[in-house]
Amino acid sequence: MVMARPRTFRGPGEGADFMCxxxxxxxxxxxxxxxxxxxxxxxxxxxxxxxxxxxxxxxxxxxxxxxxxxxxxxxxxxxxxxxxxxxxxxxxxxxxxxxxxxxxxxxxxxxxxxxxxxxxxxxxxxxxxxxxxxxxxxxxxxxxxxxxxxxxxxxxxxxxxxxxxxxxxxxxxxxxxxxxxxxxxxxxxxxxxxxxxxxxxxxxxIRHGRKHRFDVTGVLIATAALFCLTFGLQEGEHYHWGPGIWALLAIGASLVAGFLLNQRTKQHQEPLVPFALFRDRNFTVMTVLVALVSMAMIGLVLPFNLYLQSVLHMSAIKAGMVLAPSSLVSMTVGPFTGRLADRIGGKYLLMAGLTLYATGILVIVLIAGVATPWYAFIPATVITGLGIGCVIAPMSTEAMRNVEPRLAGAASGVNNTIRQIGSVIGAATVGALLQGRLAAELAAGRTYADAFIATMHVTAVLPIAVVMAGALACLLVRNHTKAELADPVPAAATRETTPSR
Missing domain, CATH: 1.20.1250.20 (MFS general substrate transporter like domains)
Incomplete structure (x- = not known):
């Protein structure tokens, strides 16, 4: 198969040299x-x-x-x-x-x-x-x-x-x-x-050597379904999870079922979501995992940030600095774990990272008290940062590793949508747990600080449970070897593309 390289601009002057x-x-x-x-x-x-x-x-x-x-x-x-x-x-x-x-x-x-x-x-x-x-x-x-x-x-x-x-x-x-x-x-x-x-x-x-048709019906159904589900989950707590919210969520779920039936009839044409993506076990597992990780991250950050500000009375900036070691460690190790995933595969990196993240959450919850100094959280936040740093790059790499180039846009859209939905579900679930449990603890006569700490012990169950479920799901991942990735030609030159005109 003859491949065409993407068009490059050539002209006089240094600007052309830069572009070349x-x-x-x-x-x-x-x-x-x-x-x-x-x-x-x-x-x-x-x-x-x-x-x-x-x-x-x-x-x-x-x-x-x-x-x-x-x-x-x-x-x-x-x-x-x-x-x-x-x-x-x-x-x-x-x-x-x-x-x-x-x-x-x-x-x-x-x-x-x-x-x-x-x-x-x-x-x-x-x-x-x-x-x-x-x-x-x-x-x-x-x-x-x-x-x-x-x-x-x-x-x-x-x-x-x-x-x-x-x-x-x-x-x-x-x-x-x-x-x-x-x-x-x-x-x-x-x-x-x-x-x-x-x-x-x-x-x-980069364009692939075939024309695509746009699935208007699929877009309309998917948009309506995602709107109903996302709005219902985001605003459920505000409307006290009344009948209207549950009706909206039911409509969203029905539309999802209708969308899947609609897409099933279009798999030989140009579906919005090609089911062929899910024949790749790794893509399917990573799609589930990205939702679980998004839920877990919200499940930790939301109550922990509220604890720092409402119990320890930190400013928003200081609370952000307490959380900073996690992000800094994640940023530091991310490129290295990504490179390691290229060499040995992401399966065991993911399992180790998820286990570390759950451990960090558990440590944070156990040491949180009414007067815990900020520096006591540094080891735990470093552990969570190391854990998430071992997850993000391998998760994205394994999700897209075997996806055909012509399906890359659809795969990326599905992956990012599931990530956002996972965040919304995590926020809604943790918000409901926080509100309900905190009210019960306060009604039992506890001070606000003691009640919130007790509530954190309950809400921590969600991120720890979903993270460990994700670690177990990684057992299904097919690991690769370095030899399987031998590909000396740059990807942009080996995909069937037509230059822009």
């Missing part, structure tokens, strides 16, 4: 993708710390301000599958660039919004931009990196996720206290512009 040197260079592509990915994850965490300032600055209610947070996550979760398939249709570079443009313009709109309604609307548009670009990052990584180097690339990709998570509360606190809450959005503008310029300089326009 860096165009389609895998590491330059990874830097560009990481900039866009960093922005989208930063905006999931940076806004929380500015809620009081937004309430004062816009005269917003607490409900309106919370929708500034949840509206972004809702749109992102609902559109990821569709955006992944759009990348197959129009090219991942084009969708990545479109996402950057929308996200950057929406960031300007957020930073200049004059009312709560305008800010919520702009955040929803931000979610659209994020949904367009996020699935393309994984698709492009597996397209430009040869098989034996993808683990390293995924490790760096995971490091970027850790950096964004770490930077959100800290950077948000600095911006809010110095230049004002609007800059938590405006800070995205220079990053977005830089990423957009690099996109057209270094990212190849």
């Amino acid at each position: 040197k860096w165009h389609a260079n895998p590491w330059a592509v990874l830097v560009t993708l990481s900039l866009g990915f960093f922005m989208t994850l930063l905006d999931l965490t940076i806004v929380n710390i500015a809620i009081p300032e937004m309430i004062d600055g816009l005269g917003a209610s607490l409900d309106q301000t919370l929708w500034v947070v949840s509206g972004y996550a809702l749109v992102l979760a609902v559109l990821l599958i569709t955006a992944g398939r759009l990348g197959d249709l129009f090219g991942p570079r084009n969708l990545f660039a479109a996402g950057l443009v929308i996200f950057t313009l929406a960031s300007i709109a957020c930073g200049t919004a004059a009312s709560p309604a305008l800010l919520i609307a702009a955040r929803a548009v931000q979610g659209l931009g994020a949904a367009l670009l996020v699935p393309q990052t994984m698709t492009l990584i597996i397209s430009v990196f040869p098989a034996q180097r993808r683990g390293t690339a995924m490790g760096i990709w995971g490091t970027v996720a850790g950096l964004a998570t770490l930077s959100g509360p800290t950077l948000g606190g600095i911006l809010v206290s110095t230049v004002g809450w609007r800059w938590i959005f405006l800070v995205n503008v220079p990053i977005g512009l830089a990423a957009l310029a690099l996109t057209f300089l270094v990212v190849p326009d």
Whole structure:
């Protein structure tokens, strides 16, 4: 089979020399993708710390301000599958660039919004931009990196996720206290512009040698189903899990069943979710695992952060610094575990990492008291960081290792959607446990501090249980050997592509 390389620009001058040197260079592509990915994850965490300032600055209610947070996550979760398939249709570079443009313009709109309604609307548009670009990052990584180097690339990709998570509360606190809450959005503008310029300089326009058709019916059903499920889970606690919420969740579940039946009839055409993906055992196991890990991470961070601020009375910035060792260790070990996964496979790294993460959660819960000093948590947060650092890169690598290039967009969309849904389920479940158990402990006559600590002991069961379930699921992973990955030709040159025109 004859392969065509992605088109490179050639012309006079140093600009042309730069483009010839860096165009389609895998590491330059990874830097560009990481900039866009960093922005989208930063905006999931940076806004929380500015809620009081937004309430004062816009005269917003607490409900309106919370929708500034949840509206972004809702749109992102609902559109990821569709955006992944759009990348197959129009090219991942084009969708990545479109996402950057929308996200950057929406960031300007957020930073200049004059009312709560305008800010919520702009955040929803931000979610659209994020949904367009996020699935393309994984698709492009597996397209430009040869098989034996993808683990390293995924490790760096995971490091970027850790950096964004770490930077959100800290950077948000600095911006809010110095230049004002609007800059938590405006800070995205220079990053977005830089990423957009690099996109057209270094990212190849990779198209596979066949035309794709767009499954409009599947998109409509999937969008409605994900909206019902995500909205119901996000807002269930707010509406006290009343009949309306349960009806919405039931409708969402029915739509999921209808979607699967619809997709079953289109497997020989162009389905939105190709069932062929799930014939690969590793992709199926990693799809389950990514949801479990997302649930576990929320299950630890949410109650632990509340404990630090409400029981130990730390500021948001100081609480973020207590959590920082976990992210720092994860960022440090991620590229190394990714490289190790390339050599020995991810199966045992995943099992070890998940076990370490569960151990770290258990230690945190056992040492948490009404007056525990901040430094006592350092060993436990280092253990959780080491654990999650051993999970992120191998999990992404094993999920995408055997996926056909023509299905990469769909696979990335499914993977990222399940990740978001896992986070939403984790937040809803932990939130309900926190609220219910804390009320019961307070009713029993305990002080708030003692009641919250007792509640943490209960909520910790969720992340520990799902993490250990994930470790057991990894027994089903088919491990590979280094010899199986022998692929001396760069991936971008060995896939059936047609140059952009």
